[in-house]
Amino acid sequence: MNYISNTHHELTPTNPVIETILSRSAAKYYDTSATLSDDQIRDLVRIGTSAPTSFHLQNWRFIAVRTPEAKARLRPIAWNQPAITEAAVTFIIVGRFADASTVPARLAPVVEAGIMPAHLVPEWEAPARSLYDNQPQRQRDEAVRSATFGTAAIIYAARSLGFGSTPMIGFDAEAVHREFGLAEDEIPVMLLTVGPERAGNWPQKPRLPLADVLSFA
């Protein structure tokens, strides 16, 4: 059994999930001849959508940019980053402003599945309304939070399948919004390149010491 090294005697055993997380790094160089099938892309996004969202809003959308034509439209409005055209696929991770009126529709399948009793639906909608109604900053924050969780799930799923990935903020948000037909209540939160790698990528960079980022309360 392998353990995560720490200074104490209570050792955390590693497992494939932890190894996947710890071995991920941002991929710059991709196998330019590699493609992912639409079914592989669907699988990645299906896994991504298993991530949690506030009130189960699922306020996200994923645009898989994978044809040469679409990549050529995206690259110039993404700081001309070569990975956009070199990676098998670049996802435009779209966050939608949180809209509490969608809660009943989002929860209907949960009730249908017998997970949640129907009488609880208004008990979720009411606090969602108090949180988000007429609160544009919070609506937008939630778009970013949800999209980020979904992105993270795709990143680690991709890693576990042997694909590299890089989240990217280096793009012109207004241009992406316009060029890819986003709605008024949507923002391009991130781009995420995914695909088989080629040689030359850096390993994961060292992190700040835990003492700098962790405090106990």
Ligand SMILES: Cc1cc2nc3c(=O)[nH]c(=O)nc-3n(C[C@H](O)[C@H](O)[C@H](O)COP(=O)(O)O)c2cc1C
């Ligand atoms: C929100 C976000 C935006 C990023 N934007 C870019 C980008 O536009 N281009 C790029 O090459 N890397 C981008 N990165 C990758 C970071 O530079 C990288 O994750 C960081 O240097 C740590 O490297 P490591 O994860 O490989 O250890 C981004 C990462 C995050 C989380």
